Amino acid sequence: MQRILSRGEIEGLERNALPRLRLPSREVFAERAARLRHLAGGNSLGEYLALMARLAQAQHEALGAFTAPLPDENRLSLAHTHGMPPLPCEGPLEGCWREALRAVLAALSGQELGDAPRATVARLEQTLSAEPQRLDALAQALLAGEEPGDVAAAPFLMAALQVYWTERASRLPEAVVPAVVPSRVCPVCGSLPVASVVRVGAASDGLRYLHCGLCASEWHMVRVKCSHCEDTRSVAYHHLEGASEAIKAESCDACHSYRKIFYQEKDLEVDAVADDLASLTLDVLMGEAGYVRASANPLLWFA
Numbered sequence: 001m002q003r004i005l006s007r008g009e010i011e012g013l014e015r016n017a018l019p020r021l022r023l024p025s026r027e028v029f030a031e032r033a034a035r036l037r038h039l040a041g042g043n044s045l046g047e048y049l050a051l052m053a054r055l056a057q058a059q060h061e062a063l064g065a066f067t068a069p070l071p072d073e074n075r076l077s078l079a080h081t082h083g084m085p086p087l088p089c090e091g092p093l094e095g096c097w098r099e100a101l102r103a104v105l106a107a108l109s110g111q112e113l114g115d116a117p118r119a120t121v122a123r124l125e126q127t128l129s130a131e132p133q134r135l136d137a138l139a140q141a142l143l144a145g146e147e148p149g150d151v152a153a154a155p156f157l158m159a160a161l162q163v164y165w166t167e168r169a170s171r172l173p174e175a176v177v178p179a180v181v182p183s184r185v186c187p188v189c190g191s192l193p194v195a196s197v198v199r200v201g202a203a204s205d206g207l208r209y210l211h212c213g214l215c216a217s218e219w220h221m222v223r224v225k226c227s228h229c230e231d232t233r234s235v236a237y238h239h240l241e242g243a244s245e246a247i248k249a250e251s252c253d254a255c256h257s258y259r260k261i262f263y264q265e266k267d268l269e270v271d272a273v274a275d276d277l278a279s280l281t282l283d284v285l286m287g288e289a290g291y292v293r294a295s296a297n298p299l300l301w302f303a
Contacts, residue, residue, distance in 0.1 A: 018203070018207060018220055019203050019204050019207070019220065020179060020219060020220045021174055021177055021187065021188075021217065021218070021219050021220070022204070022209060022217065022218040022219075023169055023170060023172060023174060023177075023188070023217055024166050024169050024170045024215060024216035024217055025170070026063065026064075026170055027060075028166060028216045029056045029057070029059035029060035029063060029162075029163075029166075030056075030057070030060040031271065032056040032059075032271050032273060032274050033053045033054075033056035033057040033059075033060060034053075035269055035270075035271040035274040035275070036049050036050070036052050036053035036056055036271075036274045036277070036278075037049075037050065037053045038269070039274060039275065039277075039278040040053060040278075043278055044281075045277070045278065045280060048277075049274075049277060049278055051113070051114070051117055052155070052274075052277060052299050054108070054111040054112070054113065055104075055108070055155065055156065055159050055299070056159075056274075057107070057111070058104050058105075058107035058108045058111060058159070059104060059107075059159050059162060059163050061103070061107035062100060062103035062104045062106075062107050062160075062163045063163050063166065063167055065103050065107075066099055066100050066103045066163060066164075066167055067167065068094075068096050068097075068099075068100070068164055068167050068168050069096070069168075070087075070168055070171060070172065071086060071087070076176045077176075079176070079178065080176050080177075080178050082178075083178045084178065084190075085177075085178075085185075085186065085187060085188055085189050085190040086172060086176050086177060086178075086188065087165060087168055087169060087172065087188055087189045087215065088189060088190050089143050089165070089189045089190050089191050089214055090143075090190060093136055093139055093140055093143070095132070095136070096164070097139065097160065097161060097164040098128060098132055098135065098136075098160075100160045100161070100163040100164040100167070101124070101128060101135070101156075101157065101160035102128060103160075103163070104156065104159055104160045104163060105121055105124060105125050105128070105156070108121050108156075109121070116152070120152045120153055120156060121156065123153070124153055124156055124157075135157065138150060138153065138154075138157055139157055139160075139161055142154060142157055142158055142161065142301075143161065143191075143214075145192075145295075145296070148301050151301050151302065154301035155298075155299045155300070155301065158298045158299060158301075159299070161214065162213075162214060162215070162216070162298065165189055165214045165215035165216075166214075166215050166216045168215075169188050169189065169215040169216065169217050172188065183210075183219070183221050183230065184227065184228065184230065186210075186212035186214070186215060186217055186219065187217070187219050188212065188215050188217040189212060189214050189215045189217070191212050191213060191214040191215065192212075192213065192294070192295035193210035193211055193212055193213065193227060193259065193272075193295065194211055194212070194213035194259075194272050194273055194276055194295060194296075194297055194298060195210075195211055195259055195260040195261065195262060195272040195273075195275075195276050196208050196209060196210045196211060196221070196227060196250070196259060196260075196261045196262070196272070197209055197211055197218070197261070197262045197263075197264060197270060197272055198223070198261065198262070198263045198264060198265070199264055200264040200265050200268070201264075207220055208220070208221055208222065208223045208261070209221070210227055211272035211273070213272075213273065213295070213296075213297065213298040214298065226250070226252035226254065226255060226257070227250070227259050227294065228252060228255050228257045228259070228294040229252060229254055229255040229257070231252055231254035231255065233254065234252055234253035234254050235250060235251070235252055236250075236251050236252075236253070237249070237250055237251075237261070238251060238258075238282070238285070238286065238289075240279075240281060240282055240285070243279070243281075243282070244266065244267060245263070245266045245267075246262055246263045246264075246266035246267035246270050246275075247260060247262060247263075247270075247275060247279050247282065248260065248261050248262075248263075249261070249282055249283075249286050249291075251286065251289075251291050255294075256290060256291055256292060257291060257292050257293065257294040258286050258291040258292070258293065258294065259293070259294050259295070260275075260276055260279065260282065262275055273297065273298065273299060276297050277297055277299060277300060
């Protein structure tokens with residue numbers, strides 16, 4: 001007699017058969033820096049992309065000089081049992097994130113920066129020494145997606161938070177990350193994805209992964225499904241004529257939101273954060289069409 005599997009059993013088989021999670025590589029920031037340098041050439045935002053390339057390179061250097069403690073086994077076990085992210089971005093922010101900021105700022109001191117970014121770095125260094133709790137409050141606001149009180153400092157603070165979370169995520173045992181976290185948020189830290197990438201190669205070939213803007217982890221989500229409301233009936237894809245075939249915007253008429261999706265088969269070097277920054281023209285057109293970004297880029301903030 002043939003037994004019919006329930007939906008839950010089928011989903012469980014899919015989770016076991018597919019690489020559901022891609023924890024971040026220790027080279028993620030070096031690769032992003034290289035990608036940003038490449039994208040800066042001929043781009044209308046070239047100057048900003050070049051600055052972000054220097055910031056990503058500083059993140060890479062900071063990652064090599066910084067280590068943060070992982071939660072103890074009891075906390076990891078509780079998170080797994082209750083289907084919660086093991087490195088949650090919500091809640092009190094541990095003070096050691098400031099060491100990541102210190103390392104990023106130190107690495108930037110050896111970079112060629114313009115007058116305005118250098119003044120921002122100097123101001124952050126001064127605040128880090130004199131009023132560290134003020135930076136904690138700014139960082140908490142950024143993590144909550146609130147409008148930053150200091151727009152110029154926001155990318156630098158976010159860069160440090162990325163180093164803090166990515167460093168820990170890169171050492172996290174995959175087995176402690178629950179499979180039942182809502183698919184709209186990162187199963188490692190609970191943050192929203194910045195975009196998605198359709199991967200090539202090995203077991204991940206042709207699979208779509210959402211990319212976390214905070215800890216750089218990626219998790220599988222089936223294609224042709226809204227990554228914001230999970231609707232599958234009204235998903236559409238938008239492309240700029242004459243632009244790279246590797247970049248599209250995935251829109252949903254159910255929630256009127258969109259996120260970008262990048263295809264490695266069209267460009268093997270795509271980076272969710274870098275390529276998202278370099279394709280802001282597509283954001284403008286999506287806004288004119290009545291769609292709203294489902295989540296922001298961690299390195300771009302507006303007043």
